[in-house]
Amino acid sequence: MNMRLPTAALSASLIAGTAVMLSFPVYAQQGGLGNNFNGLQLDGDQPISIESSTLDVDDKAAIATFTGNVSVAQGPTQLRTGKLVVHYNNSGSGQSGASSGSSALPGGSSSIERLEASEKVYVKSEDQVATAERASFDMASNVVVMTGDVVLSQGENVAEGCRLTIQMDTGQARLESTNCDGSGSGGGGRVRMMLTPEDNSN
Numbered sequence: 130m131n132m133r134l135p136t137a138a139l140s141a142s143l144i145a146g147t148a149v150m151l152s153f154p155v156y157a158q159q160g161g162l163g164n165n166f167n168g169l170q171l172d173g174d175q176p177i178s179i180e181s182s183t184l185d186v187d188d189k190a191a192i193a194t195f196t197g198n199v200s201v202a203q204g205p206t207q208l209r210t211g212k213l214v215v216h217y218n219n220s221g222s223g224q225s226g227a228s229s230g231s232s233a234l235p236g237g238s239s240s241i242e243r244l245e246a247s248e249k250v251y252v253k254s255e256d257q258v259a260t261a262e263r264a265s266f267d268m269a270s271n272v273v274v275m276t277g278d279v280v281l282s283q284g285e286n287v288a289e290g291c292r293l294t295i296q297m298d299t300g301q302a303r304l305e306s307t308n309c310d311g312s313g314s315g316g317g318g319r320v321r322m323m324l325t326p327e328d329n330s331n
Contacts, residue, residue: 211248285325
């Protein structure tokens with residue numbers, strides 16, 4: 130089944146019961162920022178709102194594609210991207226909702242297997258920001274990979290690289306500048322970081 134729908138806002142029912150997390154705690158330790166980046170996260174246990182210009186659903190392939198100023202919001206965390214592809218498992222949802230519009234969207238007994246964001250990715254939670262060209266979220270392995278001009282910042286502290294890998298189970302993260310495509314090949318520049326000392330004059 131293929132559907133093409135204009136969409137304004139989709140609530141938690143779209144991604145109900147999933148465990149979507151985006152967190153940066155240990156990257157900060159490796160980079161000398163302490164545990165500063167632990168606020169950037171999306172948690173599937175809480176309501177999630179998704180807005181986009183267009184939604185395409187292929188229920189047979191179990192893929193939902195959001196395009197055009199895609200915005201994801203949950204609590205203080207916001208994610209913006211040009212395109213978001215949701216791969217979901219609808220084996221338990223059956224086909225009863227195939228002709229009923231929004232009921233055929235991933236949700237209910239469906240579960241997300243993978244999210245792929247592209248065409249610029251921006252994640253913000255309070256004063257913590259991460260940007261990249263692309264990002265993928267693997268729900269089976271609980272691994273997040275952000276690639277292409279990765280920039281992490283909190284206040285005036287900034288770190289730059291080309292590939293960020295986050296193990297969501299442990300919070301461990303790795304920022305690279307020489308393995309940008311994940312192939313293990315060399316090349317590239319260096320990870321860059323700028324730290325601004327706190328003003329303790331008062």
